[in-house]
Amino acid sequence: MSRFHVGGKVVDTVDLLRKRHWGWRLDMWPFTILYGVWLAAVVPSLDFGDASIVLGGILAFHVLVFLFTVWSVDFKCFVQYSKITQSNVTCNVPSNGVAFHHPESGNIALRSTRCC
Numbered sequence: 001m002s003r004f005h006v007g008g009k010v011v012d013t014v015d016l017l018r019k020r021h022w023g024w025r026l027d028m029w030p031f032t033i034l035y036g037v038w039l040a041a042v043v044p045s046l047d048f049g050d051a052s053i054v055l056g057g058i059l060a061f062h063v064l065v066f067l068f069t070v071w072s073v074d075f076k077c078f079v080q081y082s083k084i085t086q087s088n089v090t091c092n093v094p095s096n097g098v099a100f101h102h103p104e105s106g107n108i109a110l111r112s113t114r115c116c
Contacts, residue, residue, distance in 0.1 A: 017081035026079040027069060031062050 004014045022028060038058060043051045069076040 016084045018084050027065050034058050
């Protein structure tokens with residue numbers, strides 16, 4: 001894993017993350033499976049009112065997962081990003097600092113951990 005220890009007053013460590021494809025995010029594919037199971041198993045076996053209650057529970061859980069990605073940076077990084085191994089990262093040093101580049105996607109997100 002590529003974790004850099006900064007050791008500053010505000011930021012302790014920085015992780016290099018890459019955004020996952022929308023189909024592989026943990027707020028998408030598990031709910032696609034749940035909605036498919038609801039459609040294939042719950043709708044035929046229950047009447048429409050009871051199936052709607054089950055759908056409401058799945059929707060409430062999906063909304064909570066979405067809200068947690070808004071409220072928590074750590075949860076958003078867990079759900080929508082994957083960590084990058086240090087072997088896949090090249091470092092270019094421009095005049096104003098350090099820029100990291102991933103050869104496959106080109107997009108890198110930095111997640112910092114506060115120490116205080």
